[in-house]
Amino acid sequence: MPGSYPKVKTAVVGCGSISSIYIRNLKSLFTIIDLVALCNRTREKAEEKAAQFGIPKVMTLEEIAADPEIELVVNLTPPGSHYEVTKRMLEAGKHVYSEKVFTTDLSQARELADLAKSRGLYLGVAPDTVLGAGIQTARRILDTGLIGNVSSGLVSVTRSHNLMSELFPFLQGQCGCLPYDVGVYYVGALIALLGPVKSIRAFAAPAPVHEKQLLFLEHTPASWQIPGNNLVCAGLEFKSGALVSMHFNGNTVGDEQSRFELYGSLGMIKVGDPNVFNGRVKLLLPESQEVEFPFTHGYDGTNTLSAPTSFDGSGHRGIGVAEMAYALRQGRPNRLNQDYGIHCLEILTGIDEAAATGSTYEMKSTCHIRPLTPGRYSTVWGSARADAESALID
């Protein structure tokens, strides 16, 4: 039962765009977390968020490291800072949950995983949308055998990532390209649904040099090129034997267009956008119309806490932190652990390597994500909220 475990004293490091949804959910939604402190390189940002959400303390990284009461640190800095912040916090004996991607370099991710293991500390890594209602419902359909054995899949995401990098400048930096920034949600969802990847073949292309288009942003440079491959076409062979076609194109136009289909021996499913918590799953069986499958799990991203906010669209981010906090209290592995973070990152770097060498990339890492307990919803009756959080307890 939620409430029967001691709360986990937690600090958030990095108070930028995504932090509001985390801070709101960690403070008010997930009862296992006691959010006691915020930290940001420029202190004013942390002070602003602390005042907005009623968080007691603003601290430096070193003050967090030295505070024996803080057990868990949530790293919401940009990918280029993930390694240094996570490493410092692990060295200080803190459990760490990091936003995606784990690090910008696979060897650094492995180093952090070894460091955590040697100190008996927990590590967790986003994307945590895989624990949301959409992907968990898709997993339930697969686990109950409704579509039989999955033999293949097709996933695609496209958008004008170059234009998007004007609005979100961190996309102009390391791991800002579409495969690492958005494709990772598709990679995480595929792992959660089909298990680990065995080998990869791929083609790739860089982003073009982008010239500033949006008039109202005064401090944007005149032009830049997003580093890395912004377009990839890859073939993934899963250990299960399933073959998946992957297409991520950030060099095209418009908002995000998502496609995610899995084909089985008895039927097929169309999975909703894995970058959100409420992607609806559609089921197709022989001799039937396509039907929308009802959610079998809670955490569909709906705000059950307060009047609508501008950041509600980011859904139930923080669920991975809460699941890790219960894992810590229960002394069991967390679902989105270092193996998941490393496997996601190795798939992305493996695609780059396969494209650069023209040969097959054989995966070295593996991981396994257990599904959450179904049937727990976050229905609201007036001020009473149902107990979706018990799905995070094994």
Ligand SMILES: NC(=O)c1ccc[n+]([C@@H]2O[C@H](COP(=O)([O-])OP(=O)(O)OC[C@H]3O[C@@H](n4cnc5c(N)ncnc54)[C@H](O)[C@@H]3O)[C@@H](O)[C@H]2O)c1
């Ligand atoms: N923006 C989104 O919509 C979004 C969505 C999902 C996940 N994410 C992920 O969340 C993370 C943060 O993204 P964001 O959009 O909030 O970035 P952001 O650039 O808006 O904010 C990052 C904050 O971290 C601070 N920071 C950087 N290095 C630091 C350090 N060493 N110590 C303390 N503070 C430091 C910066 O000052 C900044 O305020 C990234 O990993 C990103 O991939 C972002």
